[in-house]
Structures are given as C-alpha cells and as structure tokens.
Amino acid sequence: MSNTEPTPAGDSKAIVSNQPGIHEKLTDIVNKHLSHRSQKPYQAHTQQAFDEMNAIVENFAGEIILDSCCGVGQSTRILAQQNPDALVIGVDKSAHRINRNIDDVWQVENYHLVRADLNDFYRLVAKANWPVSKHYILYPNPWPKAKHIQRRWHGSAVFPEIISIGKEIILRSNWPIYLQEFQQAAAIVDRQGILSEVNDEQPLTPFEAKYKASGQTCWQLLIA
Numbered sequence: 001m002s003n004t005e006p007t008p009a010g011d012s013k014a015i016v017s018n019q020p021g022i023h024e025k026l027t028d029i030v031n032k033h034l035s036h037r038s039q040k041p042y043q044a045h046t047q048q049a050f051d052e053m054n055a056i057v058e059n060f061a062g063e064i065i066l067d068s069c070c071g072v073g074q075s076t077r078i079l080a081q082q083n084p085d086a087l088v089i090g091v092d093k094s095a096h097r098i099n100r101n102i103d104d105v106w107q108v109e110n111y112h113l114v115r116a117d118l119n120d121f122y123r124l125v126a127k128a129n130w131p132v133s134k135h136y137i138l139y140p141n142p143w144p145k146a147k148h149i150q151r152r153w154h155g156s157a158v159f160p161e162i163i164s165i166g167k168e169i170i171l172r173s174n175w176p177i178y179l180q181e182f183q184q185a186a187a188i189v190d191r192q193g194i195l196s197e198v199n200d201e202q203p204l205t206p207f208e209a210k211y212k213a214s215g216q217t218c219w220q221l222l223i224a
Helices: 026-035 044-058 074-082 118-128 146-151 176-188 206-213
Strands: 064-068 087-092 111-115 132-138 168-173 193-197 219-223
Touching: 026 146, 026 176, 044 087, 044 111, 044 118, 064 074, 064 118, 074 087, 074 111, 074 132, 168 176, 176 193, 176 219
Parallel strands: 064 087, 064 132, 087 111, 132 168
Antiparallel strands: 168 219, 193 219
C-alpha cells in the first residue's frame, strides 16, 4: 500500500475508477476489522526493524512523528527539518526506495528511515503505545478499483491500529474519494476529520510535485 516510483514531471495520469463514491461496503468492512483484530505472526524483518526503532523511541523524550509509506524519504526529511526537536520515523516496505542515496536540501539528523511491512509495524507500534503526535500517510496507493477496497488502508485488517496511532493523522491524496472513505471510517471510532485542498508551496513528496505539475488537485484529510 505504499507508493511506487512517480512518473516524469507533468505526466501523472488522473485516477480512473469504476467507483463513483464511497464504497457501499466500507462501514461493514471497518466494523468487521474492529471486531476481529489481526492475529497473524509478525514477519521477522519487521519485528527486528521495530525492535531497533523502539529502543530509540524509548530513550527519546520529545515529539515522535511517524511518516508511513515514506518512499525515498523526502517527506521524512522535510518533516524533520520543519520539526527540529522531533524524532521523525519514515517507514516503507521497499528496501530499494529506503536505501536510495538522495542528495537534497533537506538533509538533517533527527530522522530515521525504516524498511518494514506496515501491516505488522502498525500493530507493533500500537501495542507498544508509541507517543506519536503526528502520523502522516502521504499519497498511498489508492487501489481505485472497487473490488480492491480492502487493499486501501481504511479497508485493511490493520485499520484499528492505524486509527489509534497519532494525536493527529494527516493523509494526502489526489483522489478525494480515498480521503472521504478514510474520514467515514475514522468517524466510526469517533475520530473526526476535516478535508481540504493542499495549498502548500513546498510539495512534501515527489508524488505531490508530479500531481501538481500535471494540473491535478491534491487534497488533505486531518484527523484530530
């Protein structure tokens, strides 16, 4: 559910879906996952990655910011630069993206990039009760076909853990239905969200830059 490599500037195609609005089965799916939490074993590489980061988190007294599906980590570095007193943790499933050596203007010291499966990592973070102040999910794969609703984060088995992580949860997408669905899913557990257009001058991710260069509107959902 994390990002794939973006297309060249100005060449990002708009989302095409056979789903005109919020999925009709969304509420039933969310309630099912809330009633039956995932019990599958943790993957070894994710458990190891979590244990290493957990030791750092336990010895850090400041603000924790989680950047999920961070891709090459541009957003992680920008968030770390914007929040110099925070510990910013970017997580992505792809070792190739995590390990890309990117020389940019956002190189700082207060962040870590972690290769892990978020389906397991989220459950471990929730179990450990990390004191996450802000939880970013920026431009996740929208899985726009209606039959793929359970591949979206709000339709996944790990949604109960996702929605419990972070005093604030910030999502962005160029497909507003994705955010509307997440907003409805969050409301089931009494977490309210505000949907708005993204007007930041500095794109947080390469995807955001590509979408804007292609003339697409980017949207943000803030869950507080």
